[in-house]
Amino acid sequence: MPMKIKWSRNFEKRLMKLDRNIRDKVRKKLKLFLENRNHPSLRYKKVQALRHEKPPVYEISIDMSIRITLQEFDDHIYLRNIGGHAILP
Numbered sequence: 780m781p782m783k784i785k786w787s788r789n790f791e792k793r794l795m796k797l798d799r800n801i802r803d804k805v806r807k808k809l810k811l812f813l814e815n816r817n818h819p820s821l822r823y824k825k826v827q828a829l830r831h832e833k834p835p836v837y838e839i840s841i842d843m844s845i846r847i848t849l850q851e852f853d854d855h856i857y858l859r860n861i862g863g864h865a866i867l868p
Contacts, residue, residue, distance in 0.1 A: 782813060786858035790847075793861050801845060805861070808841050812856075 786794075794802060808821060816823050822840040826848060829836035836859065838846050848859040848866060860866045 783855040784809065784813075784858060785855050787860070790858045790861055797845070797861070801841065804841050804845075805847070808839060808847075812839055 794805065797805070811818055812821055812823070816839075820840070822838075824838060826836040826838050829848075832850065834850050834852060836848050836850055838848050840846050841861075844863055845861065846864070846866065847861045850857045850859065
């Protein structure tokens with residue numbers, strides 16, 4: 780069964796403020812993430828500043844300036860935030 784995606788209110792608000800072309804990139808990258816989270820273009824890695832969170836927080840890159848922070852649970856992926864480097868603590 781495919782993994783479900785859930786998102787925070789903050790993620791949704793910030794996503795809607797992005798240009799349509801960026802939102803299209805987000806959809807494509809999330810699809811790629813579900814197919815192969817280790818694809819090099821995602822630059823998938825743990826956010827060290829939030830390593831104490833349970834489950835740990837990871838990030839994927841949409842492009843060189845936009846990233847998504849997320850957490851992986853047993854039954855879903857939770858999208859926490861989207862934006863530039865400033866979204867990280």
